[in-house]
Amino acid sequence: MSDNSNPHSGTEDSTMPAQLVWQDGLPYSTKFQDVYFSSDNGLLETEYVFLQGNDLPTRWKQADLKHFTIIETGFGTGLNFLCAAKLWLATAPKHAVLHFISVEKYPLNLNDISAALILWPELSELSTPLIHQYDTLMNTTSISLYNYRIQLSVHIGDATEQLTRITNIADAWFLDGFSPAKNPEMWHSGLFLEMAKHARPSTTFATFTSAGDVRRGLINAGFKVNKRSGFGKKREMLCGEFIGTSNG
Template identity: 45%
Template sequence: MWRDGEVPVSSQFDDPYFSLENGLAETRHVFLDGNDLPARLRPGFSVAELGFGTGLNLLALAQAAIAADAVDIAYTGFEAFPLTREEIARALAPFTELAGLVPGLLAGWSAEGFTTRIGPVTARMIPGDARRTLPAWEGRADAWFLDGFAPARNPELWEPGLLAEVGHHTAPGGSFATYTAAGHVRRALAEAGFEVTRLPGFGRKRHMSTGRKA
């Protein structure tokens, strides 16, 4: 489904893939600023995401990395319900300042999983239920984008067991950021080893959450 012809809405969870107000501004506020990026980027820095979605967060990361002259950045996204190439192209079309990066994503796209290069970022998408795919992942992230659909609509992606795996797959000193400040999510992330902070959210969202692993 599409809201106003531009914003994709999940038919399974009845939730938009990004903010109706300004998806790119939300990404920068929540996921980039929330993880203190691009300031922390260094060669070999690893970003992981629960909920690859349209790839908007990945492209915003790549744009920020290019602007910061960062090199050798890794990104891994976990996605249970991959969109089609055509849906991704339509969803990203309004973000004209990312237009130069979109072809790199679309050229490498496969709903069966892929690895592609976007500027200084080597990006991988792992399809399937993250409750199974994340435990099998051999990597560890320096920063996490936790961008599943709202916990009330998509509780599976916010289960304590999965968030414990997020903690397990986070490097020492690593971070997370998410748009939600739901109490049960913050408690689960604290139990996963993060020092959790509630911050002002984007737009109409009063609060969001960030955290660092000791």
């Protein structure tokens, strides 16, 4: 089924609504046969993998910080966004602006994202304004949140294709497709090369996976890749920084 009603669809069948069910109270993708976030504790996993993996708690305390850009692959339920937003509002200078840019080919509908975010009452102050503006976000790509301290953009369509259309340079990347074995189109060399075009020296990345193909692909694209202990049952994860030459 194609979703031609979305003005941001790249090609006729490029975007489809998320196909998910609820398993043990958590959203589960029937298309990819994978979870949206860890059953161990998705919120703690996000804090560990993406926030600490990119060293954000330290980087965001700099008094002269004016703006910061995160680019994420896979907006999903918005959990990563909300965890980043919570940390930003608590630690970054009041006049600094966070640009959080995500790409998503199979967006959740309003009912599903609302049901997913109810799982995190500790984020409700932040998730309520997001849910109120979610349909606007899906129709217009960008919204401002939290007294203009955060600009959220979600580009609807295939990740690699959407990245070719944006000009932003990331300070940090969140790589969060479904697992590489189940969702290979989120983890291929074309995507890693697009990351390099949207990076500069000191741009960092973090991801929950430690798959060899992902590690090699990132190295080939110009990233220095480190392994660190994974969250919960996962043995290892990857994080690192761009040391190559940007073509952007």
